[in-house]
Amino acid sequence: MTARTLSQGQRDTLLAMSMVLPAILYITLLLGIPIVLAVVYSLNDVTTGSPVMRYIGLENFIALLDTPDFMRAVGNTFLITISTLLGVLVLGTIQAELLVRPTRGKWLIRFLILLPWTAPASLSAIAWLWMLDSTFSPIDWVLRGLGLLGHPGALFGDFDNTFWLGRSGFALFSIILVNVWRLLPLGTVIILAGLNGVPRDILEQAEIDGAGYFRRLFHIVLPMLIPVFGVTILFTFVFVFTDIVTVFILTRGGPANATQVLPTLAFFTGVQGGSLGRGAATALFLLPVLAAVSILILALIRRREI
Amino acid sequence: MASLSIEHLSTTFDRGRVKAVDDVSLDMPDGEFLVLLGASGSGKSTLMRTIAGLERPSSGAIRIDGRLSNEDPPRKRNIAMVFQSYALYPNKTVAKNISFPLEAVRMPTAQIQEKVKWAATLFGIDELLHRKPRELSGGERQRVALARALVRTPSLFLMDEPLSNLDAKLRHSARREFKRLHEQTGITTLYVTHDQVEAMGLGQRIAILNKGQIQQIGTPHEIYHEPANTFVAQFMGSPPMNLIPDGDWLLGFHAEDAWLPEGETPAGQHALPMEIQQVERLGSDALIYGVLPASQTEVILKLPDRLAGGLAIGASRTFCVPDSQLQRFDLRTGLRARN
Numbered sequence: 001m002t003a004r005t006l007s008q009g010q011r012d013t014l015l016a017m018s019m020v021l022p023a024i025l026y027i028t029l030l031l032g033i034p035i036v037l038a039v040v041y042s043l044n045d046v047t048t049g050s051p052v053m054r055y056i057g058l059e060n061f062i063a064l065l066d067t068p069d070f071m072r073a074v075g076n077t078f079l080i081t082i083s084t085l086l087g088v089l090v091l092g093t094i095q096a097e098l099l100v101r102p103t104r105g106k107w108l109i110r111f112l113i114l115l116p117w118t119a120p121a122s123l124s125a126i127a128w129l130w131m132l133d134s135t136f137s138p139i140d141w142v143l144r145g146l147g148l149l150g151h152p153g154a155l156f157g158d159f160d161n162t163f164w165l166g167r168s169g170f171a172l173f174s175i176i177l178v179n180v181w182r183l184l185p186l187g188t189v190i191i192l193a194g195l196n197g198v199p200r201d202i203l204e205q206a207e208i209d210g211a212g213y214f215r216r217l218f219h220i221v222l223p224m225l226i227p228v229f230g231v232t233i234l235f236t237f238v239f240v241f242t243d244i245v246t247v248f249i250l251t252r253g254g255p256a257n258a259t260q261v262l263p264t265l266a267f268f269t270g271v272q273g274g275s276l277g278r279g280a281a282t283a284l285f286l287l288p289v290l291a292a293v294s295i296l297i298l299a300l301i302r303r304r305e306i
Numbered sequence: 307m308a309s310l311s312i313e314h315l316s317t318t319f320d321r322g323r324v325k326a327v328d329d330v331s332l333d334m335p336d337g338e339f340l341v342l343l344g345a346s347g348s349g350k351s352t353l354m355r356t357i358a359g360l361e362r363p364s365s366g367a368i369r370i371d372g373r374l375s376n377e378d379p380p381r382k383r384n385i386a387m388v389f390q391s392y393a394l395y396p397n398k399t400v401a402k403n404i405s406f407p408l409e410a411v412r413m414p415t416a417q418i419q420e421k422v423k424w425a426a427t428l429f430g431i432d433e434l435l436h437r438k439p440r441e442l443s444g445g446e447r448q449r450v451a452l453a454r455a456l457v458r459t460p461s462l463f464l465m466d467e468p469l470s471n472l473d474a475k476l477r478h479s480a481r482r483e484f485k486r487l488h489e490q491t492g493i494t495t496l497y498v499t500h501d502q503v504e505a506m507g508l509g510q511r512i513a514i515l516n517k518g519q520i521q522q523i524g525t526p527h528e529i530y531h532e533p534a535n536t537f538v539a540q541f542m543g544s545p546p547m548n549l550i551p552d553g554d555w556l557l558g559f560h561a562e563d564a565w566l567p568e569g570e571t572p573a574g575q576h577a578l579p580m581e582i583q584q585v586e587r588l589g590s591d592a593l594i595y596g597v598l599p600a601s602q603t604e605v606i607l608k609l610p611d612r613l614a615g616g617l618a619i620g621a622s623r624t625f626c627v628p629d630s631q632l633q634r635f636d637l638r639t640g641l642r643a644r645n
Contacts, residue, residue, distance in 0.1 A: 204360050205393035209454070210381040210410035219406070223397040304397075 035287075041280035048274040060281035069257050070282065073265040080176055080247075080261060081240045087180035088236050089229065092187030097217070099188070100195045117185035125249040128178045132164035132250070139164070165251050168258030175259055178246050183239060187232045194228030195221070230301040237293055242286060262286055308371035308384075308461035308494055310334040310357070315366030316518075317349075317356045322364065326352035328518035329366070334496065339488050341509030342498045345541075349518035350498045354464050357496065358385050371461060381410070386460035390467040392451040394439035401426075401435040404454045411458065425453040445476045456491065463495040469504060481507055502542055506530070514538050532633075533558070536640040539633065545606040549635065550578075550598060555643070558633040561593070561608035564625045575626040580605065582621050587611055 006014070042061070045054040064070045099110060116124060131139060140161050143149035149156040156162050164174045198221055206216045244263035247253060253260035253268065260268075262282060270279015311334070317327040326349045334340050344350040355361045357368055359380035368375050375383055386407075395403050404425055408418045426432045429449040439447060448468060455463065465484075469477045485508060488495055499505055505512050506526045513523045514537075521541075522534035533539035539547040539558050549556045557576070564578060571577040584595040592614035594607040599622075607625060617623065634643040 199391065199393065201389045201391045201393035202395060204358075204380075205387065205389060206395070206406070207360070207380045208358055208385055208387045209407040210458075211406070212381065212410075215410060220395055220397075224395075226397075 038280040038284055041277050042284050044277055046276040046280075048271075048276060056277075060277050063278065064281055064285075069260060070265065072257060073253075073260040073262050073282075074285070076172065076259060077241060077261040079172065080179065081237060083176045084179040084183060084240045085233060085236050087176065088183050088187040089232065091180065091184055092191050092232065093222075095184070095188045096191035096195050099192055113188060114185045116181055117183075117189075121182065121245045122249060124182065125178065125246055128174075128181075129165075129250060132174050134161055134163050134166055137161065137164060166255055168255060171251050171255065171259045175246055175250055178250065179240055179243070182246070183236050187236060190232045190235070191225065191228060194225045197228075198224055226304045227301045230297045230304075234294060234297045237297075238290060241290060241293075309336045310462055310494060310496070311367075311369040311372075312357070313367040313369070315353070315356065315368065316364050317352050317361050318364045325518050327356060327363075330515075330518070330520050332513060332520065332523065334494055337492045337494055339495045339497065339508060339510045341505040341512045342496060342515055343500070343502060343505040343509075343512050343541075344515035345500055348515040350500075350515045351466055352518075353515065354387075354466055354496060354498050357462075358387055358464055359383055384461045385464060386455035386458070386462070387464040388448075388451045388455050388466065388468045390470055392447045392468075392471070394442075394447055394450055394454075396439050398438075399435065400431065400437050400439070400442070400450050403439070403450055404435075404457050407454065407458045421457050425457040428456070429453045444472050445480070448472065448480065452487070456487075456493070459491075460493065463493045465495065465497045467499055468497075469499070469501070477504075484508055502544070514541060516541075530560075532642070534642055536635050539635070539642075545593065545608070547633075548603075548605040548607075550603045550605065551601050551637070554637050556635040556637055556640075558635055558642075559627045559631055561606050562591075563631040564607040564609070564627050566609065566613060566623065566625050571624060571626045574629050576629055576632055578605070578625040578627060580607075580623060580625055582617055582619055582623060584619060585614060585617055587614060592617075 040053075043055060043057060045056045045059075095113065099106070099113070103109065131137060140149060143156055143162065144160070148154055149162060150158065150160045152158045162170060164170045202220065202224075203216065206220045211219065242263060244261075244267060247259055247261050247264045248267070251259045253264045262285060266279045266283035269282055270276050273279070310332070312330060312332040315327055315330045315332075316325060318325050328349070330353060332340075342350040342353060352361060356363050359375070359378060359382075363376060370383055370385075395406065398406065401422055404422045405418050408421055413421070422435070423432075426435055429452055431446065431449050431453060434442060434446060434450070439450070442450065448471075451468070468484075469480055472480060481504060484497075497504075497508060506529075509526060511523060511525055512529050514521045514529065516537055522529060522538045524532070524534075529538060530542055533542065533547065536549060536556060536558070539549065543560055545561045547558045547560055549558050551557075559576075567575070578598065579600070580594075580596040580598055582594060582596045586593040586595070588611070590611055592609050592611045594609060594614065594617060595604070596607070597604055635641065636643060
């Protein structure tokens with residue numbers, strides 16, 4: 001063998017490296033560098049107004065903890081994420097359980113259920129903006145028609161409109177509602193795949209063993225789906241925790257910062273407010289939480305793998 | 307414990323286009339061990355699933371202990387079933403698997419524990435109670451499945467090819483265990499298999515199924531020695547029964563009934579002049595493949611190995627079969643003539 005020819009093993013290594021390279025480049029350029037940059041910014045006093053960076057250690061982080069808006073954003077982020085998660089899990093399970101049955105026109109129902117997922121996030125958020133409009137909201141119109149709004153003693157208040165996005169509690173609820181609506185399709189499809197994966201033998205065995213519908217569901221099916229729920233939780237959590245679109249389009253964090261979440265706060269502080277260092281510190285707060293949640297759930301999935 | 311009676315049962319799929327079970331009638335007295343034997347696609351599993359309530363019959367009646375059960379959901383039938391895959395609940399321990407049917411009928415906890423212990427001892431799996439199914443071997447899984455099936459004393463015990471996932475050695479001991487179990491518990495048992503050795507060894511009676519219809523029900527002896535028709539004759543035995551044309555009839559005989567006389571064919575024997583094509587020596591026996599020149603029919607004979615030494619390929623020899631061992635089948639209908 002001459003020095004110029006490569007052995008089979010070397011050629012394989014070369015091929016493998018050249019195939020992985022684009023992915024590595026992609027990750028480094030679009031994820032690695034921004035993260036490193038964010039860490040550097042967060043430890044320095046950087047603003048959009050001046051090219052100078054001054055190292056200030058953890059001051060940005062310490063200052064954040066003293067800011068009520070930041071603490072409120074942390075609280076809101078968790079509240080919105082966990083509520084969305086619960087909504088998606090419960091409704092997704094119900095929806096998947098209904099969809100798994102043989103029905104006529106099943107494909108049409110599945111298609112319709114998937115629609116919210118395929119619509120661009122900003123477009124659908126804008127559609128919701130109209131649904132929740134302070135004057136023209138069709139939801140209000142229905143509520144008025146039902147007599148639940150617009151007269152003294154009505155469940156939703158005696159104004160003619162609910163002002164969904166204008167009152168802090170309703171605004172948070174609206175954001176959670178829209179998030180659930182956006183993520184339910186994905187959750188349903190994941191859980192549906194899990195349900196389809198439960199062997200028919202086992203369900204029939206449970207039926208013969210005398211278990212009724214709910215015993216089968218809660219003692220056999222759902223415990224078997226724990227890894228699938230793990231995946232759903234992970235996807236939903238990461239998605240909602242880092243999502244900026246819904247809040248940005250619906251409320252921009254208002255009224256009076258009542259619906260501010262970490263991504264919007266980071267954007268408003270760092271980009272619009274010009275205080276890059278503070279903004280980076282806000283955004284970085286997402287990182288340990290996401291890492292912890294991901295590790296926890298992946299460990300759970302691996303432990304329960306069957 | 308209960309009897310099972312099936313009257314003109316049919317189960318169809320695809321809006322009646324596929325008849326998986328076709329007008330089957332069957333009576334099982336209390337305590338019987340009956341084997342449903344058939345090739346794959348013969349409808350035996352569908353028949354069992356219909357009895358269990360997992361498929362809806364399109365016509366006919368299922369009576370468990372005299373009670374019409376057509377409309378009962380599976381859990382109302384007090385049936386136990388062992389699936390081919392054993393269908394153990396993967397998220398539950400062995401103990402929880404076994405106790406599941408008892409929890410479903412809301413038995414008190416103390417009683418459940420006692421029952422689980424009894425079943426575990428019966429199958430020798432006391433040591434495995436805390437394990438998960440994935441940590442068990444094939445044989446252990448099977449015993450857990452049996453323990454779970456028997457723990458609540460079902461009135462009817464259904465088994466769907468429970469041995470087909472085991473290796474040959476385990477299958478042998480499992481067969482003996484099934485037999486012992488049935489003798490101990492006396493539970494009416496319906497056992498589905500495609501393996502005729504299992505069927506012959508286990509069944510008090512065997513029902514042979516083909517294309518959704520029962521071809522014959524009888525004791526293993528009857529099925530083997532008095533097959534009702536040519537299908538049963540050719541389905542049973544290894545090699546299957548030879549069928550040779552004889553006028554309007556088919557003459558049938560088992561491979562091991564043929565022998566090689568020293569000289570002339572003795573009286574009371576049917577002569578088989580045959581051209582030998584192949585000889586397979588299998589240790590204790592030898593299989594002789596040949597053609598009858600008169601009708602160009604292929605036959606397979608079985609001789610003790612020590613007698614097969616002098617048989618050369620291509621040679622013509624005249625074997626014979628005792629007339630008493632010959633069965634006659636109608637050429638058109640395939641039905642056996644009553645002698």
